[in-house]
Amino acid sequence: MTAATLADAAAHSPATTAPRFDMYQPIHKGLRTFMGDTLSRLGRVDVTDAEDLAEALGQLESLLDFCAKHVQHENEFIHTAIRARQPAAASRTIDDHAEHLQSIDALHKEARAVYDADDAQRHVLALRLYRHLALFVAENLQHMHIEETANNAALWAHYTDEELVAIHDRLLATIGPADMMLGMRWMVPALTPQQRAGMLGEMKAGAPAEVVAAVVNVARPHLAARDWAKLTRDVGLAA
Numbered sequence: 001m002t003a004a005t006l007a008d009a010a011a012h013s014p015a016t017t018a019p020r021f022d023m024y025q026p027i028h029k030g031l032r033t034f035m036g037d038t039l040s041r042l043g044r045v046d047v048t049d050a051e052d053l054a055e056a057l058g059q060l061e062s063l064l065d066f067c068a069k070h071v072q073h074e075n076e077f078i079h080t081a082i083r084a085r086q087p088a089a090a091s092r093t094i095d096d097h098a099e100h101l102q103s104i105d106a107l108h109k110e111a112r113a114v115y116d117a118d119d120a121q122r123h124v125l126a127l128r129l130y131r132h133l134a135l136f137v138a139e140n141l142q143h144m145h146i147e148e149t150a151n152n153a154a155l156w157a158h159y160t161d162e163e164l165v166a167i168h169d170r171l172l173a174t175i176g177p178a179d180m181m182l183g184m185r186w187m188v189p190a191l192t193p194q195q196r197a198g199m200l201g202e203m204k205a206g207a208p209a210e211v212v213a214a215v216v217n218v219a220r221p222h223l224a225a226r227d228w229a230k231l232t233r234d235v236g237l238a239a
């Protein structure tokens with residue numbers, strides 16, 4: 001990140017701001033966790049162990065598919081909303097998204113090449129894939145910061161929180177059950193206890209009990225005992 005970018009980001013993130021509806025933050029926390037975990041998973045993969053290799057590359061493919069859908073959601077709902085009221089805004093992250101889709105395609109091909117390689121080549125190709133995923137993650141970390149600062153500033157300048165919640169609800173309505181559960185698996189453990197209780201509490205108030213139970217089941221194995229205790233206390237879940 002350049003000094004100019006950092007200064008620009010700082011200008012959009014003053015220390016004290018009245019809280020506004022932030023549709024980026026929870027899913028981005030989940031994505032940062034998903035990316036970091038997948039990168040470290042790939043860094044320690046045993047390419048001589050077919051089962052371990054399949055598991056690590058399977059997680060990578062799952063991450064890449066999730067990232068591609070995330071880009072589509074942001075293009076369709078968030079960039080469209082920003083451009084509708086500030087036509088010149090969000091150009092940086094719109095361009096980033098086009099690059100991300102190319103990187104995702106390239107990483108899929110590199111993953112396939114690791115599967116297809118002979119034993120002698122597999123170590124080299126797996127290390128190359130690990131390094132290229134690291135660069136993709138680095139780019140995404142900077143990109144998400146711009147979205148959470150500059151893009152949020154544009155959204156907050158032109159929309160009320162009520163309008164932003166409605167845009168976000170329309171986005172969520174396009175996500176299928178499997179992708180929703182995958183998102184919850186990474187997002188719920190990545191939130192603060194307060195955010196987690198808020199999200200599960202809202203869900204408990206509005207969604208069928210079996211949906212809440214499914215979300216809790218997918219997240220619980222990835223929660224520390226301390227966080228699980230807080231969630232059961234704050235949301236009234238059965239321990």
Ligand SMILES: [Fe+2]
Binds near residue numbers: 074093097144
């Ligand atoms: Fe994005």
